[in-house]
Amino acid sequence: MLEQERSGEVIDLCRTLIKNKSYSGEEDKVAQVLRGYMEKAHFDDVQTDKYGNIIGHIKGRKKGPKVLFDGHMDTVPVEDETKWQYPPFAAEIHGDKIYGRGASDMKGAAAAMVAAAGFFAEDSDRDFAGDIYFAGVVHEECFEGVAAREISRIVKPDYVVIGEASNLNLKIGQRGRAEIVLESFGKACHSANPEKGINAVYKICRAIEMLKKVKPRHHAVLGDGILELTDIKSAPYPGASVVPEYCRATYDRRLLTGENKESVMEPLKNALTEIMREDKDAQYKISYAVGQEKCYTGNCIIGERFFPGWLYKEDDEFIENIIAELNAAGFSPEITQYNFCTNGSHYAGEAGIKTIGMGPSKENIAHTVDEYIEIDQLIKVTECYNAIMKALLK
Incomplete structure (x- = not known):
């Protein structure tokens, strides 16, 4: 003691x-x-x-x-x-x-x-x-x-x-965990004439439904890998009378052993490519979030949010x-x-x-x-x- x-x-x-x-x-x-x-x-x-x-x-x-x-x-x-x-x-x-x-x-x-x-x-x-x-x-x-x-x-x-x-x-x-950012790019126009634009929110909704079909694997000890939508935001915001030209969604991805940046991202990119092949107006980007914070020493610490x-x-x-x-x-x-x-x-x-x-x-x-x-x-x-x-x- x-x-x-x-x-x-x-x-x-x-x-x-x-x-x-x-x-x-x-x-x-x-x-x-x-x-x-x-x-x-x-x-x-x-x-x-x-x-x-x-x-x-x-x-x-x-x-x-x-x-x-x-x-x-x-x-x-x-x-x-x-x-x-x-x-x-x-x-x-x-x-x-x-x-x-x-x-x-x-x-x-x-x-x-x-x-x-x-x-x-x-x-x-x-x-x-x-x-x-x-x-x-x-x-x-x-x-x-x-x-x-x-x-x-x-x-x-x-x-x-x-x-x-x-x-x-x-x-x-x-x-582990990763923070994944999904972006959708459209075309702004007056919401009274929506046919003249491309609504980035509608496009990202389709992508979200497609990504729900991507099932992370299971580990006998650590349990399930997880891909969960945590937030979504369009631009311009607030979008009064404007068809949104941009939308961003964030995912929390819980990682298992043996997974790396490429293996996690590949099935997601494949799903988005399939949508863009069918819909020429759909345009997406998916990536890992990057954070930057200031340290008390005055230096900045920067990191991609992928933690194995x-x-x-x-x-x-x-x-x-x-x-x-x-x-x-x-x-x-x-x-x-x-x-x-x-x-x-x-x-x-x-x-x-x-x-x-x-x-x-x-x-x-x-x-x-x-x-x-x-x-x-x-x-x-x-x-x-x-x-x-x-x-x-x-």
């Missing part, structure tokens, strides 16, 4: 992180808190990359693998503070819970990760084989895995631990080693998969780095009013991270 002084240290760090508001692109204060903690804990070096990710490093006395703990610093916004029972940036303790935005997603995990790394180094006198890294990551809520690419380039990890909420269970995969799925097997050696150490520490985690997208889309999905997820709190508490983390889970996950380091740094 984690001793009382250390438990208090983890709780205090978690509360300090919550008190520092860190919406995406505004993570600088949290990064400063983490830097100060890592320097006080005698990390060998701490650096900040061009996006504002903060990366701490503890070097073992012997050569071995690099283990990276990934904890994103940004949170989704608080839309209406008056709906909260407790102030979202006060980190108040009520009963056995710490309340506040980011408590569950994922400042609790970030505090536990960076503290566990420092405790492990102190207890072992750095007599372990390998290197421990902690990364406080920016812009995860906007771009799962995009900022992580820079961390991966700098660290070149052999293993990654994602700290997203898992209720102390071990996550070995997730579906990933999955490891329960009997993979590194999974079995982790489970053995967790069991030895008194934990009995279930082995499951995340229901949402994480930075693992880059580490495992793009880069092929061995990745697992484990975090405190329940998955459905993230992004909610009165978000909280149970103190018991916060302390226990710190112990779990210690067990994971033992498993991977032998």
Whole structure:
């Protein structure tokens, strides 16, 4: 069990992180808190990359693998503070819970990760084989895995631990996601004489019906791939007395392992080509959405919204080693998969780095009013991270 002084240290760090508001692109204060903690804990070096990710490093006395703990610093916004029972940036303790935005997603995990790394180094006198890294990551809520690419380039990890909420269970995969944009191009005219134009909305409606027939495949573990229409907007808007010349629809595509940009897009393009072959007035474009956000460093982060799925097997050696150490520490985690997208889309999905997820709190508490983390889970996950380091740094 984690001793009382250390438990208090983890709780205090978690509360300090919550008190520092860190919406995406505004993570600088949290990064400063983490830097100060890592320097006080005698990390060998701490650096900040061009996006504002903060990366701490503890070097073992012997050569071995690099283990990276990934904890994103940004949170989704608080839309209406008056709906909260407790102030979202006060980190108040009520009963056995710490309340506040980011408590569950994922400042609790970030505090536990960076503290566990420092405790492990102190207890072992750095007599372990390998290197421990902690990364406080920016812009995860906007771009799962995009900022992580820079961390991966700098660290070149052999293993990654994602700290997203898992209720102390071990996550070995997730579906990925893509945001797909369908555009329809028509010809504007006065709506009193619609025959003189081409209504882009009518054309996109036909395309939407055709794309409904494209059925993503099924995966025995991850479930169904999904293609779901999420919004639609025409132009000009509002279109008083004007036949719309343009219409844009957005799809959420949930991805399975083995799917890539080309394999996902090909059946959609084929369906649209079939329509355009039959209807010479139909004109479409389909592509992946591209996002751009400004970082607190002043740099821009740009990414195509395609975040791959990933999955490891329960009997993979590194999974079995982790489970053995967790069991030895008194934990009995279930082995499951995340229901949402994480930075693992880059580490495992793009880069092929061995990745697992484990975090405190329940998955459905993230992004909610009165978000909280149970103190018991916060302390226990710190112990779990210690067990994971033992498993991977032998």
